[in-house]
Amino acid sequence: MAQSFDRAIAQLYRDYLELLNAFGDFRKLLREAGADMALRRRLVGAPEQVLLERGIRLPDNTEIEFLVNTPHRLHLILPPIADKALLVATSNPVKRAIVRACSDAAYRASLINEPSQAFAREKCEMPEAVEVSVREMPNDKLLVVLPEHPNAAFGEQTHHLTNGAVKEIPRGLSLEWQGSNLIAAGRIDAITAPALRRELERARLDVDLVLAGVTFLSSAGLGALLAGQKSLLAQDCHLRLVDVPEAVCTILETVGFIDLFEIIDRESQKPNGTDSNHFAQLFLKASTCTRAYGRLRPHEAISVSFSDVQQARQRIGNLVLVTPITYSEKLSAITDCRLYLKLENLQMTGAYKERGAFSKSLRLSEQEKRAGIVTSSAGNHAQAVAYAAKRIGIPATIVMPETTPLSKVQGTQAFGASIVLHGDNYDAAFQRAKELQQQQGYTFVHAFDDPDVIAGQGTIGLELLEQNPYLDIIVVPIGGGGLISGIAVAIKEINPKIRIIGVEAAAMPGMYTSLSAGKVTTISSRSSIAEGIAVATVGSLTFPIVQKYVDDIVTVTEEEIANAILLLLEQEKTLVEGAGSVGFAALCNQKIQGVSGKNVAVIVSGGNIDLNILSKILERGRLKDGRLTHLKVILPDKPGSLVELSALLAGHHANVLQIIHERSFSQANLGEVQVSFTLETKGHQHVQEIFTSLAEKGFHLITA
Numbered sequence: 094m095a096q097s098f099d100r101a102i103a104q105l106y107r108d109y110l111e112l113l114n115a116f117g118d119f120r121k122l123l124r125e126a127g128a129d130m131a132l133r134r135r136l137v138g139a140p141e142q143v144l145l146e147r148g149i150r151l152p153d154n155t156e157i158e159f160l161v162n163t164p165h166r167l168h169l170i171l172p173p174i175a176d177k178a179l180l181v182a183t184s185n186p187v188k189r190a191i192v193r194a195c196s197d198a199a200y201r202a203s204l205i206n207e208p209s210q211a212f213a214r215e216k217c218e219m220p221e222a223v224e225v226s227v228r229e230m231p232n233d234k235l236l237v238v239l240p241e242h243p244n245a246a247f248g249e250q251t252h253h254l255t256n257g258a259v260k261e262i263p264r265g266l267s268l269e270w271q272g273s274n275l276i277a278a279g280r281i282d283a284i285t286a287p288a289l290r291r292e293l294e295r296a297r298l299d300v301d302l303v304l305a306g307v308t309f310l311s312s313a314g315l316g317a318l319l320a321g322q323k324s325l326l327a328q329d330c331h332l333r334l335v336d337v338p339e340a341v342c343t344i345l346e347t348v349g350f351i352d353l354f355e356i357i358d359r360e361s362q363k364p365n366g367t368d369s370n371h372f373a374q375l376f377l378k379a380s381t382c383t384r385a386y387g388r389l390r391p392h393e394a395i396s397v398s399f400s401d402v403q404q405a406r407q408r409i410g411n412l413v414l415v416t417p418i419t420y421s422e423k424l425s426a427i428t429d430c431r432l433y434l435k436l437e438n439l440q441m442t443g444a445y446k447e448r449g450a451f452s453k454s455l456r457l458s459e460q461e462k463r464a465g466i467v468t469s470s471a472g473n474h475a476q477a478v479a480y481a482a483k484r485i486g487i488p489a490t491i492v493m494p495e496t497t498p499l500s501k502v503q504g505t506q507a508f509g510a511s512i513v514l515h516g517d518n519y520d521a522a523f524q525r526a527k528e529l530q531q532q533q534g535y536t537f538v539h540a541f542d543d544p545d546v547i548a549g550q551g552t553i554g555l556e557l558l559e560q561n562p563y564l565d566i567i568v569v570p571i572g573g574g575g576l577i578s579g580i581a582v583a584i585k586e587i588n589p590k591i592r593i594i595g596v597e598a599a600a601m602p603g604m605y606t607s608l609s610a611g612k613v614t615t616i617s618s619r620s621s622i623a624e625g626i627a628v629a630t631v632g633s634l635t636f637p638i639v640q641k642y643v644d645d646i647v648t649v650t651e652e653e654i655a656n657a658i659l660l661l662l663e664q665e666k667t668l669v670e671g672a673g674s675v676g677f678a679a680l681c682n683q684k685i686q687g688v689s690g691k692n693v694a695v696i697v698s699g700g701n702i703d704l705n706i707l708s709k710i711l712e713r714g715r716l717k718d719g720r721l722t723h724l725k726v727i728l729p730d731k732p733g734s735l736v737e738l739s740a741l742l743a744g745h746h747a748n749v750l751q752i753i754h755e756r757s758f759s760q761a762n763l764g765e766v767q768v769s770f771t772l773e774t775k776g777h778q779h780v781q782e783i784f785t786s787l788a789e790k791g792f793h794l795i796t797a
Contacts, residue, residue, distance in 0.1 A: 122147055169227045190215045262288045263587045273298055278306030281314030283555050284587055287562045293321025298330055305336035310344050313559055333357055395641060396544045396634045399586035402551035402579060405452040409549060412451050412484060414440055418560045418694060423664045428680040430688040433561060438673055438700030445550060445576060445698050446477035452549025453538050454481045462487050467535035469526035471497040472625055473699050474540040479510035490535065492526040494518055498703060541575030542632030550576045554583025557694055564591055565691040568676035570698050571595040571604045571646065572626030574635030581642035592644045594685050596675040599648040601627040607636055622654045622710055625672030625699060647684040652717045654678050659714030670702040719777035724770040727761050727793035741790060745783050748773035760795060
């Protein structure tokens with residue numbers, strides 16, 4: 094019934110504007126006021142001045158008053174006489190009541206004094222939270238009603254806040270409207286704060302935020318309060334904090350925000366229904382609201398909970414960067430979705446790994462810290478552990494294969510770690526690290542198969558929900574599974590509707606193979622551009638988490654990875670390593686279904702790439718993109734032949750990067766020479782045009 098009432102009011106606004114058609118300037122002013130809050134306030138406060146500025150003249154001896162509707166107060170104006178424009182057959186119950194009041198004096202008095210009952214006679218039920226004010230239009234005064242929302246003036250449905258519990262609130266918080274009171278219970282943290290902010294920003298009236306049931310207020314919660322206050326002030330409304338617990342007041346004082354809010358202690362003036370029993374019910378709802386568990390496998394223990402991820406975020410605090418999530422218009426056009434990049438390559442060590450390293454290291458006892466930590470790695474994990482150990486003040490030993498590039502060895506040493514070079518591969522380095530753990534009493538920090546490490550990586554998920562709670566899909570690289578496991582726990586426990594998609598290199602699909610087999614399965618090692626996720630055996634702890642939460646896993650080829658690195662560098666000026674580019678590679682090669690028009694976040698997990706490898710990757714990417722091509726041509730071995738061919742290539746604006754003459758080791762006959770060209774071209778179509786032109790001119794092309 095409330096919706097039909099809203100539609101009736103919207104129709105009434107349309108009719109109201111039609112009555113003003115003869116006054117074009119005045120009607121234009123009303124439309125502007127519908128979208129300009131400052132103009133609305135001026136019209137209410139000093140209407141004559143605004144009309145004078147606009148050159149709008151009223152009849153002599155006529156005053157004007159502007160009234161503004163709010164979600165909880167609706168103004169209706171009765172014309173002094175029966176207006177012909179109103180006296181028509183109508184199914185609109187509100188309009189029907191006004192028409193009846195124009196000819197029925199008794200009903201008119203009833204409508205003014207008891208509007209709810211009068212509307213009920215016309216079978217029009219008003220929402221309980223809406224108070225209707227009905228006034229008569231005096232002969233010497235013009236009353237003008239401005240709609241509560243700009244769209245209402247254009248015939249769209251008006252919006253009213255309804256009493257009762259707010260739906261779609263993350264677990265941990267309960268919100269409930271009671272008139273203009275918004276009652277909160279539970280925690281206002283990074284996960285729940287966006288919901289509070291949304292409710293405050295959609296309000297169009299003075300709000301009393303009752304905080305008596307709030308047990309925790311984080312920096313994100315403070316941000317929600319400030320944003321809500323700013324939004325309300327812009328509408329000439331106010332936010333007051335009511336029944337504020339001492340702990341919350343202490344937080345406000347500590348951060349210097351206590352003077353920014355009007356705080357009222359009204360223990361004896363709580364809204365109806367907010368007694369101790371009611372707060373207990375709100376607490377219960379905050380802790381047990383509906384949640385989904387995905388593909389639950391009861392026989393498999395999950396090592397990391399959402400609470401673990403929250404605690405990890407509190408531990409690492411300001412030790413790691415809250416990386417930005419940036420929208421890319423260019424890449425969105427390429428991938429047919431609204432694409433956001435979570436730039437973990439901006440961390441101090443150039444990758445997300447330091448989140449897990451800090452999370453694990455900060456959980457150590459004082460004795461374990463004094464003994465030190467050890468790990469085995471030749472990449473991002475090594476530098477992350479060394480960096481975390483330096484910041485915390487823990488001795489660190491990093492075991493690396495003897496084949497590790499010197500730049501990575503020096504980069505890790507720069508953070509103060511002791512480096513041990515051992516063996517020809519990671520497995521040998523891993524075994525040596527475990528030996529040192531036993532011999533020296535070190536704590537081993539695993540790269541991915543550790544609950545504290547997984548929880549640390551999951552803090553990325555919390556940031557994503559806070560930075561953009563409207564995401565539909567999150568695309569995550571998979572190696573051993575630590576990153577995607579942590580993110581999946583954080584995301585799925587709050588919003589199970591968000592799809593989590595993992596991406597692996599086709600050369601090393603360890604997790605995909607294990608999921609297909611239904612158990613952790615070791616695959617043969619192969620080299621890959623995405624060496625950071627080239628893992629032969631996924632984690633025993635990460636595997637069941639991926640089974641439970643991850644919606645799908647796709648793979649990308651080496652050429653697709655190379656092309657993704659090239660596109661990110663060219664289009665976004667973002668340098669990304671192979672493992673960090675696989676998510677975008679999957680999107681731009683249409684490996685993920687159902688992304689069209691969706692909000693998609695890609696985790697750019699790292700940017701540590703060797704310059705020599707980068708050079709090769711860029712070359713491979715250019716080959717795949719048709720911007721670099723190799724050409725072999727048989728020419729007569731006589732003066733002028735090469736000049737003719739070079740002129741043709743120049744005519745097509747192809748840049749010659751390299752040219753080689755081959756006589757002895759070629760397919761050329763006596764009297765001929767084979768010439769190989771490396772050309773810089775503009776794309777596949779450009780290459781085809783060159784090949785076609787060469788064939789038309791009679792040049793002998795070698796295609797294989």
